[in-house]
Amino acid sequence: MIDIKEVSKWYGPFQVLNRCSTTVAKGEVVVVCGPSGSGKSTLIKCVNGLEPFTQGEVLVDGISVGAPGTNLPRLRRLLVEQICQGSGGPCRYSGRSMRAAHRGLGIRGGDFNALVEDLKKSLNKFGVPAREQGELLAILGPMKRDIVTRS
Numbered sequence: 001m002i003d004i005k006e007v008s009k010w011y012g013p014f015q016v017l018n019r020c021s022t023t024v025a026k027g028e029v030v031v032v033c034g035p036s037g038s039g040k041s042t043l044i045k046c047v048n049g050l051e052p053f054t055q056g057e058v059l060v061d062g063i064s065v066g067a068p069g070t071n072l073p074r075l076r077r078l079l080v081e082q083i084c085q086g087s088g089g090p091c092r093y094s095g096r097s098m099r100a101a102h103r104g105l106g107i108r109g110g111d112f113n114a115l116v117e118d119l120k121k122s123l124n125k126f127g128v129p130a131r132e133q134g135e136l137l138a139i140l141g142p143m144k145r146d147i148v149t150r151s
């Protein structure tokens, strides 16, 4: 369930979203339409956490996407840096070590495996060939020992 409440966004003095509100139930399909530049993509990026917004709240299954503790745009940037560096560069990862970032979260082996399964589903959905999938998983696999802290 997605709950968009009074979301507004400005780029400097320019307002791109003006108090947008709607709810989308599980399984419901909603079309966002409007002229070019009316903020359609911006609104959707605010919902999936790829863009910060200025006012309002977005809840996805009750979790606040824009809350300071969530900061999905930062997590996304760090993941891109990390995979880019791990696959030969030229980016440099600027986040915390995997041990420091996941310390105290009590992540189990099953949680890690669930992430890998979700990742494989996404890679298949976007037609990423088996060889490249293997390369990515070979980068992520060795991180397991620093991420999983509970058996």
Ligand code: HEM
Pocket (backbone or CB within 6 Å): 075, 078, 079, 082, 094, 095, 096, 097, 101, 102, 105, 107, 111, 112, 113, 115, 140, 141, 143, 144, 147
């Ligand atoms: C190979 C698998 C994984 C990779 C590459 C990865 C990568 C990352 C990165 C780059 C960060 C940000 C570090 C920073 O803030 O400086 C992070 C944070 C985080 N990860 Fe992971 N992660 C993985 C697996 C998992 C799993 C399995 C879980 C939980 C089920 C998890 C939960 C979290 C949480 C909750 C944070 C935020 C911690 C905070 O902000 O205090 N991660 N991860």
